[in-house]
Amino acid sequence: MDDRSPSPLSLAFPLALVILAAAVVGTFFLLDWRLDVASEHGRGVDQMIFFLLVCTGPLFVAGHLAVAWFVWKSRWRDTPAYLPPSPRAEWLATLIPVLLIGAVAEGGVLAIGMPVWGQVYREEPDTLPVEIVGKQFEWIARYPGRDGKFGRTEPTLIDDVENPLGLDEDDPAATDDIVVRGALYLPSGRAASIRIRSLDVLHSFAVPVMRTKQDAVPGLVTRTQMRPTTPGKYEITCAELCGMGHYRMRGYVNVLTPEEFEAWRARQVGWFE
Amino acid sequence: MEGPSGGLVRMSGTHAAGGFWTRYVFSRDHKVIGIQYILTAMAMGLVGGALAAWIRVQLAWPGSAGISPEQYPSLVTMHGTLMIFFVVSLALVSGLGNIIIPLQVGARDMAYPFLNMLSFWTVLPACPLMLASFFVPGGAAAAGWTAYPPLSALKGAIPGSGWGQSLWLLAMALFIASFTMGGLNFVATIFNLRARGLTMMRLPLACWTYLVSSILGLLSFPALTAAAIMLLLDRHAGTSFFVPSGVVIAGQVQAHQGGTPLLFQHLFWFLGHPEVYVLVLPALGIAFDVIAAFSRRPPHGYRITVWSLIVVAVLGMVVWGHHMFTSGMNPYLGKYFSVVTLLITLPFAAIGVNLVASLWRARLRWTPAMLWALGLISAVGTGGLGGVYLGNATADLHFHDSYFVVGHFHFMIGMVTLFGTFAGIFYWFPKLTGRLMNERLGRLHFWLTSLPMFALFFLMHLQGLRGMMRRYYEFSQDYVAPVLWLQPVLTVLAFVVFASQALFLINFFRSPFRGESAGPNPWNATTLEWTTPSPAPHGNWPDETPSAWRGPYEYSRNGNESDFELQSAPAAPGVLPSKR
Numbered sequence: 001m002d003d004r005s006p007s008p009l010s011l012a013f014p015l016a017l018v019i020l021a022a023a024v025v026g027t028f029f030l031l032d033w034r035l036d037v038a039s040e041h042g043r044g045v046d047q048m049i050f051f052l053l054v055c056t057g058p059l060f061v062a063g064h065l066a067v068a069w070f071v072w073k074s075r076w077r078d079t080p081a082y083l084p085p086s087p088r089a090e091w092l093a094t095l096i097p098v099l100l101i102g103a104v105a106e107g108g109v110l111a112i113g114m115p116v117w118g119q120v121y122r123e124e125p126d127t128l129p130v131e132i133v134g135k136q137f138e139w140i141a142r143y144p145g146r147d148g149k150f151g152r153t154e155p156t157l158i159d160d161v162e163n164p165l166g167l168d169e170d171d172p173a174a175t176d177d178i179v180v181r182g183a184l185y186l187p188s189g190r191a192a193s194i195r196i197r198s199l200d201v202l203h204s205f206a207v208p209v210m211r212t213k214q215d216a217v218p219g220l221v222t223r224t225q226m227r228p229t230t231p232g233k234y235e236i237t238c239a240e241l242c243g244m245g246h247y248r249m250r251g252y253v254n255v256l257t258p259e260e261f262e263a264w265r266a267r268q269v270g271w272f273e
Numbered sequence: 274m275e276g277p278s279g280g281l282v283r284m285s286g287t288h289a290a291g292g293f294w295t296r297y298v299f300s301r302d303h304k305v306i307g308i309q310y311i312l313t314a315m316a317m318g319l320v321g322g323a324l325a326a327w328i329r330v331q332l333a334w335p336g337s338a339g340i341s342p343e344q345y346p347s348l349v350t351m352h353g354t355l356m357i358f359f360v361v362s363l364a365l366v367s368g369l370g371n372i373i374i375p376l377q378v379g380a381r382d383m384a385y386p387f388l389n390m391l392s393f394w395t396v397l398p399a400c401p402l403m404l405a406s407f408f409v410p411g412g413a414a415a416a417g418w419t420a421y422p423p424l425s426a427l428k429g430a431i432p433g434s435g436w437g438q439s440l441w442l443l444a445m446a447l448f449i450a451s452f453t454m455g456g457l458n459f460v461a462t463i464f465n466l467r468a469r470g471l472t473m474m475r476l477p478l479a480c481w482t483y484l485v486s487s488i489l490g491l492l493s494f495p496a497l498t499a500a501a502i503m504l505l506l507d508r509h510a511g512t513s514f515f516v517p518s519g520v521v522i523a524g525q526v527q528a529h530q531g532g533t534p535l536l537f538q539h540l541f542w543f544l545g546h547p548e549v550y551v552l553v554l555p556a557l558g559i560a561f562d563v564i565a566a567f568s569r570r571p572p573h574g575y576r577i578t579v580w581s582l583i584v585v586a587v588l589g590m591v592v593w594g595h596h597m598f599t600s601g602m603n604p605y606l607g608k609y610f611s612v613v614t615l616l617i618t619l620p621f622a623a624i625g626v627n628l629v630a631s632l633w634r635a636r637l638r639w640t641p642a643m644l645w646a647l648g649l650i651s652a653v654g655t656g657g658l659g660g661v662y663l664g665n666a667t668a669d670l671h672f673h674d675s676y677f678v679v680g681h682f683h684f685m686i687g688m689v690t691l692f693g694t695f696a697g698i699f700y701w702f703p704k705l706t707g708r709l710m711n712e713r714l715g716r717l718h719f720w721l722t723s724l725p726m727f728a729l730f731f732l733m734h735l736q737g738l739r740g741m742m743r744r745y746y747e748f749s750q751d752y753v754a755p756v757l758w759l760q761p762v763l764t765v766l767a768f769v770v771f772a773s774q775a776l777f778l779i780n781f782f783r784s785p786f787r788g789e790s791a792g793p794n795p796w797n798a799t800t801l802e803w804t805t806p807s808p809a810p811h812g813n814w815p816d817e818t819p820s821a822w823r824g825p826y827e828y829s830r831n832g833n834e835s836d837f838e839l840q841s842a843p844a845a846p847g848v849l850p851s852k853r
Contacts (some may be wrong), residue, residue: 009639009716013647016724020651024731032755033738049665049738056658063629063654067647070632074568076312090574093630094623101622105615105661113667120670121604125552135521136430155519166521197603199521201423201430202534204599206676208740212368212669212815213599218423219517219533222601235750239599239674239742241417243424244343257634 006075014068021064025057032234035208038234038255040191040227044116051112054105060099064186090093099267127193127225132184132236133165134196134203134216137245139162140235141184145176145270150195165199169272176270182254184236187261191227204239207253213239228255299394300579300812301386303371304705306393313393313699314360315778317400321355322771324348333764335747345746347417347433351407353418357611358448363553366490367392367455369697370483370555372705374459376802376822377480379819379841381812384461388454396451403444406437414441417744421543422515422537426507426529429522439508442501449494449501456487456494458521461489466842468801475840477800478578478825479697482558485582486551492590500540507532534687538600542593550589552686554582556693557624557653560646563696563791564628566798567643568635569836571826574627581620581627588617598669607666614664618657625654636829640796642717645696648723649689655727656684659734674744677737683730692723695777702781703795707808708788716779719772729766732759786799797837800825804841 091226105143130143131150139247142165151167151174158166167174186192195207198216205224206213214224236251257266300306328348330338340348371389375382406413415433416425423439426431463484467476476484503514507529515537520532561572572578593604594610628650638645661667672678695718701708723735739756741748746756782822794803801821807815819841827838 007637007639009644010637011349011642013644015638017651020724020727023728024655025733027735029798031735031759032833033735035740035752044668045671048665049662049671052662052665052668055548056661059657060658063625063650064651067628067632067650070629070635070646071637073292073636074632074635087535090577094574094577097626098619098622102616105618107610108661109615109665109667112663113611117604117607117611119609155521158521158524158526160524201427201520201522202421206674206742208750213670213673215599215601217534218520219602220601235752237742238780241346241421241424241744244341244346244415244746246346247342247742247747248749250750258322 010071012076014072017064017068017071021061025061028053028057028272037209037211038228038230039060039210040229040231041116041119042209042226042227044112044119045211048108048116051091051108053105055108059101059104067249079080116266121223122225123193124191124225125224127191128187129193129195130186131183131195132205132216134166134205134238134242134249135199136201137194137238137249139184139205139249139251141180141251143178143180143265143268144173145178147173147176149173151175153179155199163271167271175254175272178265178268180268182251185249185261185264186228186252186253186255187258188228189258191225194224194226196222196224201242202240203242203249206237207234208237208273209234210253215240228253231255231257231260274468284769288558294324301382301390303375303383303386304809306389307368307414308362309393309402309707310371310396312631313397313400314364314368315781317355317359317363317708319403321352321360322774324352324355326767326771328352329764329767331746333761337691340746342746343432344412346417346431346744347407347413347437349744350415350417350420350433350441351403352447354414356404356446357418357552357686359403361694362448362452363396365552365555365690365694365697366483366486367396367452368458369559369694369701370455372701373479373481373559373697373802374462374467376469376704376813377800377810378463378466379801379814379821380466381814381818383458384466385458389458392451392454392458393592396448399444399447399451400439406440408432409440410434411435411437413437419506419538419541421541422504422507422534423520423543426504426516427520427522428508429525434575437691439505442505442508443611446498449498450489453494456490458706459483459487460491460620467821468818469727469820471801471840472481474576474579475821475824476570477558478561478575479555481557481582485586486554486742489547489586489589490551490556491556492765493511493544496540500544503540504515504537506641535597535600535602538588538597539593542596545596546593547586547589549682549686550585552690553653554585556649556690557628559622559697559700560628561631562648562800563642564631565638565701565826565828566640566796568632569648569828570635571824572627573630573633573827574623575826577623578627580621584686585617585624588613588620592617592664595666595669597671598666611664611666615661617664618661621657621660625657628653633844638796640699641710641712641719642696642699644697644716644719644724645692648690648697648719652684652688652692652723652727655731656681656689658849659684671740672737672816674742675737676733676743678732679743680730680737683733688723688726688730695719695722698781700796701802701808702784703791704802704805704809705789705807706785707791707796707806708786709791710784710788712779714776718773718776718780721776723737725766725769725773729763732763764804768826782839794839798834799827800835801840804839806813816844
């Protein structure tokens with residue numbers, strides 16, 4: 001091992017780190033990674049992510065530059081310091097960056113994150129009740145109909161064509177339930193309270209443009225809430241491995257203006273009507 | 274003077290001369306067992322890597338890889354399972370841990386050499402068992418490495434949920450049994466067989482990380498064992514721990530009733546999250562040791578690092594729910610798990626900062642081991658910052674199950690662990706073989722692996738930001754279109770990474786015969802393993818085991834003639850090492 005002449009690596013390595021850091025930052029400006037957002041809480045989620053990008057980006061760059069700088073400086077050093085520094089200095093050198101990242105992480109989630117989390121899970125008044133049911137490999141939406149009640153369902157009644165959700169015809173609340181395969185219709189500006197079920201295995205009701213994601217768990221009814229802001233047609237996808245057709249388990253959220261939505265709902269007839 | 278370990282090991286008869294079989298096959302020597310683990314991990318790594326390359330072909334050019342949508346989940350599941358449990362766990366924890374621990378604590382062998390041999394021979398049959406599942410009807414397990422029921426519990430739910438899933442569970446049971454025995458051995462060795470004078474606060478950081486990692490493994494793996502047994506019963510004995518009533522598969526109402534899939538998720542992640550630290554912490558410990566030796570100064574903040582490791586471990590046991598933010602568990606739990614998860618950034622950042630600060634005023638030696646350790650700092654920093662996004666429940670509404678997650682965990686349990694493993698293998702190779710690995714090949718391997726890996730997994734984060742979901746056979750969603758052009762780029766990077774491992778294999782298998790011969794202490798390092806000849810004989814020290822008279826990192830102490838002082842060098846004539 002030759003210690004007399006500096007290795008070319010003591011030049012190449014810091015250079016590589018600087019280029020790496022610059023490339024990572026540059027990628028965020030070059031690539032089209034920003035996804036549209038079409039729900040109220042979705043904007044909050046984006047603010048959360050944006051806050052983290054803005055805060056952790058400089059920490060990432062600073063960390064890489066620090067390593068590059070120390071490595072670069074070592075080119076000219078013959079005798080490194082044994083440096084058992086004072087415990088106080090050691091604590092300070094560690095503590096300051098630690099508190100910084102702690103403040104970013106905890107401050108971010110408490111100040112920005114949790115209120116948005118509440119928007120999704122704290123039930124608002126006057127929501128539109130809808131149900132979305134996952135099955136291999138399809139999404140089926142259900143609306144409670146005129147009576148405002150979801151009727152009873154029974155797994156033994158399920159018939160893929162005649163009765164995909166297994167609605168019980170003997171239950172008066174079920175007769176007017178509206179069932180729509182593959183699409184969810186929602187009015188803009190009004191929060192939808194979405195109950196999520198699964199008929200078979202785990203699925204996850206994900207609408208990336210809405211920043212909505214909630215697992216569909218057999219045996220449970222899970223719940224999420226969203227207030228669409230912009231009319232349009234947005235893709236529903238599945239975010240929990242559910243079988244060989246997982247990748248093509250698609251559906252659409254059609255966000256209509258409130259008037260269009262009422263007109264759409266008036267056109268629907270109950271499953272047993 | 275007889276070290277406490279000497280008598281014990283001699284009594285157990287480990288070091289009787291023996292023939293070929295007892296020396297190299299059914300060996301109880303921790304170094305041979307360590308190498309056996311590493312060779313096993315290499316073989317499994319080739320399969321796991323080939324699966325990754327195959328998956329990447331499908332992702333870049335859908336349909337051209339000869340993979341059907343039925344097979345794709347199997348390939349993803351087996352890639353993850355093999356890499357996490359049969360490559361990283363075996364090479365870094367079981368393999369290098371076996372090699373490093375007794376040597377660094379100054380013991381003649383593990384506390385229980387026979388148990389150690391048994392650990393290896395328990396996990397070895399698990400490998401063909403796991404691989405055999407590709408050739409059974411329905412193919413290999415396909416419910417993901419997380420094996421979530423009902424997909425993994427109901428045979429009709431996915432083709433791989435037949436024989437393949439059963440073999441997966443059996444192989445995992447063998448792996449867990451092996452890993453538990455190994456962990457017990459590590460803990461017993463570090464607590465009981467330390468050399469005279471080697472107090473806990475004189476323990477090299479590599480040993481500390483193995484200790485913390487082993488305790489974490491021992492505490493958390495039983496939950497997975499329980500879950501695996503319950504899942505087997507659900508599959509074969511008609512129980513319903515994880516399957517509720519009314520599940521309809523292919524038009525048939527299943528007979529199960531009363532269970533809940535969320536129970537499995539809790540049990541799985543009660544292991545699954547600590548498992549991340551089981552794998553990552555030893556890599557960090559190795560990096561500390563390697564960086565100290567090649568920067569010629571003690572690591573910054575030894576005590577802070579030790580306490581941070583312990584805090585990481587304690588917090589790591591109570592944050593599993595951050596894998597389940599969107600699972601349907603109570604949203605209040607999401608708040609708890611988010612806040613406590615993000616607390617881990619504090620001790621974890623302290624460890625990271627100490628790694629960086631260890632380079633301050635250093636005099637570097639550019640060995641391949643050092644390159645890997647420096648690369649690890651970049652990987653653990655980047656991956657760690659990614660964790661701040663994912664521990665945040667609100668941000669996770671967007672990131673859960675996306676490629677952001679895939680990129681993040683490949684940084685942590687892909688890059689950090691592999692970089693640590695490579696650093697460790699380069700660093701301790703001379704102690705095992707008496708020869709050095711080739712530096713030129715080592716450097717080439719480093720650059721051709723680390724940079725493409727970084728680019729590959731970093732770009733996955735951006736695809737995740739755009740909403741690309743993991744475990745998808747192909748992508749036809751409109752909203753991901755702007756980042757789909759990256760797919761072939763990532764595939765080419767993956768191929769570069771896979772192919773460049775040939776350089777490592779050549780180096781690893783050629784150097785024991787062709788490598789430059791190394792003395793007992795080729796790196797002028799300080800810890801106890803460098804006081805014995807290379808290769809270290811059976812029983813580790815030809816005569817007496819060493820005693821520790823000082824801390825593990827006495828580099829460049831002012832006023833000393835040489836720039837390092839072995840831990841075993843007496844402080845002053847007549848002074849005894851302090852009590853153990």
